[in-house]
Amino acid sequence: MIKKTLGRFLKYGTLISTYCLIASVLLQIFARFFLTNTPPWTEEASRLFFIYAIAFSAGLALKNEAYVYLDVFYDKLSPKIQKGVLWAVRFLTFILFGLMACYALIFTKNGLSETSASIPMPMAVSFFSMFILAASVSFYAYLDLKKSLK
Amino acid sequence: MIGLIIFIFLIGLVLRFPIAFALGLACLVYVLSEGIPLIVLPMKMYSGIDVFVLLSIPGFILAGNLMNHGGLTAKIISFCNHLLGHIRGGLSLANIGASMLFAGISGTAVSDTASIGSVMIPAMKKEGYDEGFSCAVTAASSTVGPIIPPSVPMIIAATLGGLSVGKLFLAGAVPGFLLGIGLSAVAYYISVKRNYPKHERSTLTQIFKSFVETFWSLLMTFIILYGIIGGIFTPTEASIIAVLYAYVIGQFVYKKLSFRKVQVVILDSMKTSASLMVLVGFANLFGWILITERLPQLVSSEILGFTTNKYLVLLLINLLLIFVGTFMETIAALLILFPILLKVAVTVGVDPIHFSVIAVLNLIIGLTTPPVGVCLFVASSIGKTSIAKVSKASLPFLAVSLIVLALVTLIPQISLFLPGLFAE
Numbered sequence: 001m002i003k004k005t006l007g008r009f010l011k012y013g014t015l016i017s018t019y020c021l022i023a024s025v026l027l028q029i030f031a032r033f034f035l036t037n038t039p040p041w042t043e044e045a046s047r048l049f050f051i052y053a054i055a056f057s058a059g060l061a062l063k064n065e066a067y068v069y070l071d072v073f074y075d076k077l078s079p080k081i082q083k084g085v086l087w088a089v090r091f092l093t094f095i096l097f098g099l100m101a102c103y104a105l106i107f108t109k110n111g112l113s114e115t116s117a118s119i120p121m122p123m124a125v126s127f128f129s130m131f132i133l134a135a136s137v138s139f140y141a142y143l144d145l146k147k148s149l150k
Numbered sequence: 151m152i153g154l155i156i157f158i159f160l161i162g163l164v165l166r167f168p169i170a171f172a173l174g175l176a177c178l179v180y181v182l183s184e185g186i187p188l189i190v191l192p193m194k195m196y197s198g199i200d201v202f203v204l205l206s207i208p209g210f211i212l213a214g215n216l217m218n219h220g221g222l223t224a225k226i227i228s229f230c231n232h233l234l235g236h237i238r239g240g241l242s243l244a245n246i247g248a249s250m251l252f253a254g255i256s257g258t259a260v261s262d263t264a265s266i267g268s269v270m271i272p273a274m275k276k277e278g279y280d281e282g283f284s285c286a287v288t289a290a291s292s293t294v295g296p297i298i299p300p301s302v303p304m305i306i307a308a309t310l311g312g313l314s315v316g317k318l319f320l321a322g323a324v325p326g327f328l329l330g331i332g333l334s335a336v337a338y339y340i341s342v343k344r345n346y347p348k349h350e351r352s353t354l355t356q357i358f359k360s361f362v363e364t365f366w367s368l369l370m371t372f373i374i375l376y377g378i379i380g381g382i383f384t385p386t387e388a389s390i391i392a393v394l395y396a397y398v399i400g401q402f403v404y405k406k407l408s409f410r411k412v413q414v415v416i417l418d419s420m421k422t423s424a425s426l427m428v429l430v431g432f433a434n435l436f437g438w439i440l441i442t443e444r445l446p447q448l449v450s451s452e453i454l455g456f457t458t459n460k461y462l463v464l465l466l467i468n469l470l471l472i473f474v475g476t477f478m479e480t481i482a483a484l485l486i487l488f489p490i491l492l493k494v495a496v497t498v499g500v501d502p503i504h505f506s507v508i509a510v511l512n513l514i515i516g517l518t519t520p521p522v523g524v525c526l527f528v529a530s531s532i533g534k535t536s537i538a539k540v541s542k543a544s545l546p547f548l549a550v551s552l553i554v555l556a557l558v559t560l561i562p563q564i565s566l567f568l569p570g571l572f573a574e
Contacts, residue, residue: 014420015413018212021205025390029383043202046386050205051196054427057420066421067168067428068479074166085165092167096174104192126200130192133428 003143007063010136013056021049041118048119048126055129059136062093062144083148090145097138104131152443155180169482170429177435190435198434199427202386203309208423209389210300213370213396214261215415220400220407222367223265226251229364232357235349239341241277242287243334245270249291250298250330251368259480259517262292263528271533277347282543283340285529289540290333290547292525293514296480298326300374300392303480303513305385306430307506310488315385316378320568321507325558329511332550340546366399379572426481433485446490453494460498464559467491468512475516476523483513500562507565511558515551518544 028042061067074082108131111124155176162172174191181190230247234240248266267288274284296303299319308315340346352360374392377383383391400407407415440446453463471491474483488509495505517525520541530540558564 018416029387054424057424061421061424066425069166069168070163071166073164089167100191103188107192130196
């Protein structure tokens with residue numbers, strides 16, 4: 001249930017952020033050519049949507065094995081050792097991103113007192129994307145870990 | 151300490167850790183052992199990704215994928231076949247030609263190998279071409295993609311070196327064409343020697359009709375380059391214009407895209423982009439650690455202590471990059487090594503734009519260097535051929551690539567001519 005809901009949340013989050021990213025860059029171009037003033041917030045908004053699009057899709061990338069790795073040496077190991085190595089990789093990935101997710105919350109909290117340069121919002125909104133990124137990767141690493149223990 | 155984190159990173163790579171995560175783990179060990187607050191992890195990841203020009207990477211990847219799903223690959227191959235099919239070994243030449251045209255759209259070598267290879271390798275095998283040769287041509291020609299603009303590695307190099315993306319795109323154009331012509335010459339020589347088949351010459355009407363069908367995709371490259379070089383768009387804006395253009399062409403001209411398909415393409419493209427950006431984020435932290443440990447200065451003084459001869463320094467850098475490029479993914483290698491080596495190269499008087507082209511070319515050649523070149527693996531799996539056979543067949547192409555690399559290294563004008571021309 002959680003897996004399905006999170007998968008949907010990340011999928012729609014990626015799609016919406018990407019559409020918003022495209023729209024804000026197009027608005028920037030349109031304003032420069034056809035309006036007297038270019039809105040000052042478009043560049044920052046584009047960066048915000050970009051970071052969120054990346055944050056939402058980072059976990060999905062792990063789920064779909066989109067991260068590049070080197071398997072030349074791994075393929076030469078015996079199946080038993082391969083299984084152990086894979087378990088260790090998943091465990092360490094879970095730890096790395098789990099720790100990062102915890103500290104991303106502190107990072108977000110620090111951003112509450114900072115205000116964005118051109119959009120009237122606290123930087124915590126942008127910084128929270130790092131929590132989504134780390135937590136989703138950590139979650140999928142945990143699912144892989146659980147699967148490999150069965 | 152720096153030795154330990156490099157050791158952990160290498161162990162991670164050997165144990166099939168995703169490269170980005172191996173880098174992250176090595177950084178984590180450093181941060182923990184030095185007592186640095188762990189908040190540095192999300193902070194550096196955020197500041198590494200929060201760069202406006204990097205927005206162009208998902209843009210170009212998405213535009214390329216939209217074009218590809220819009221049925222463009224088949225049209226490009228068909229056009230090249232009409233144009234070159236009547237020459238002996240025409241399919242191998244069409245393969246290289248298609249890669250050169252596709253280069254203006256995709257920007258990555260592996261996607262080029264996969265998309266063109268899936269059409270060309272079976273077609274070449276069917277016509278009696280040796281399967282090792284078919285795979286080797288496909289893998290070798292795909293390396294042209296990241297040199298001819300738009301190029302994802304060039305955007306990364308520009309970001310790392312604080313250089314103009316437009317100038318780097320221009321700098322890659324001539325070396326890319328040189329590489330394409332060199333590879334075509336080898337393919338033709340081998341084809342004549344082995345008496346590979348040729349097709350009937352297409353009529354001018356057939357060629358024109360095929361050109362019209364491909365025209366829309368070729369126009370995209372022109373729009374991107376003209377937009378950036380003419381100062382009309384920033385690289386990021388050009389990439390989004392390319393997305394919009396690819397969507398309109400795929401939906402209304404080629405009529406191959408649907409709303410559902412576009413969503414799938416967006417998700418796929420963003421997953422690829424996310425895997426790159428997580429790498430960029432951790433590389434930012436890794437770079438910060440290297441600077442804290444004064445590694446760039448150390449490497450610089452070691453190399454310059456050995457020699458200050460510009461060409462000898464470039465030779466050493468070339469050897470290092472080809473070796474690293476054989477084992478490591480292009481972007482990862484670029485993110486880790488480029489800032490350090492750029493400093494050394496600039497110290498001995500190499501132009502940063504020239505050096506960027508050398509570095510990208512080196513790492514791209516590494517993708518087809520036996521025994522672990524990634525493109526060789528992709529091509530061999532499409533052609534269902536042993537990697538040993540493909541590696542052997544790729545050696546003549548590798549030799550040409552190395553000659554082009556030597557030319558680009560020794561004659562800076564090959565890279566600097568076009569940026570200089572447009573700057574004037």
